[in-house]
Amino acid sequence: MSVYDFKVKTMNGEEKSLSDYEGKVLLITNTATECGFTPQYTDLQEIYSKYADKGLEILDFPCNQFGNQAPGENDEIHTFCTGRFGVTFPQFSKIDVNGENAIPLYQYLVKEKDFNGFDAGHNLTPILEKKFDESNPNYKNEPDIKWNFTKFLVDKNGNVVRRFEPTADMKLVEESISELLK
Template identity: 65%
Template sequence: MNFYDYEAEDAGFEILDFPCNQFGNQAPGTTEEIASFCDAKFGITFKLFSKIEVNGENTHPLYKYLKEQKGFGGFDPNHPLTPLLESGLYRTQPDCRNTPDIKWNFTKFLIDRDGNVVERFEPTTF
């Protein structure tokens, strides 16, 4: 992710990270523990915010907006993780293709300087 951070910074972009523990218990620690882990393991330089919820009753307002602007467009059929994600999600949430919910960690949004959502990238985006 840092490779993109440097390129993005040169182009006037910023990468913002909002940890979430709603997907397979992948972010169980406190925000401080997550920041420490990410810094030690990956040397992150982008902004890391407090842990939030991106789906459900306690969805953070930012993610309500993002999902309203760009719904789920499907996983990349050529990505090796797609069959695994689809089989798990579609089995437990048969209607998930038709909801704007975030399906898994590392879903990304490209937002322009005016706050418009330009694109949504699922975790299977190369």
């Protein structure tokens, strides 16, 4: 099994097979428009602009499960992202990434790559760790998505090779992408 075995819904509700991206490096992320990590759209777009013609696709899945930070309909989210951040990478229909309504793709992604903790150097790490320690002291041992802008890196064969939490240094994300594109 690989990510190519899944189908997702586009912004306008049409079904799209991820096999359409076969042979490309993928960065799959759940996003939100009103989150402290929303400025990562700038970094994501810069990475996309730099590597799209070398075989990278960034797949953006808005998700409203974390603090209701992705309000609005698909077209409103898309307009915000293109207008404010110049996003040109594919955006898909708003989804759930956790729980009984999580789409099959995300159920697969979290089984492939567990949560390995937030990155120590990020200024939001202590806030996130405190929040999760208070609500679920066992959160570190559960593979579910913890917050917006969690990213999964997929190689050209559809294998999930790495998971980046939202606190990951975007330079590290870019370096990992660059390495897979070689």
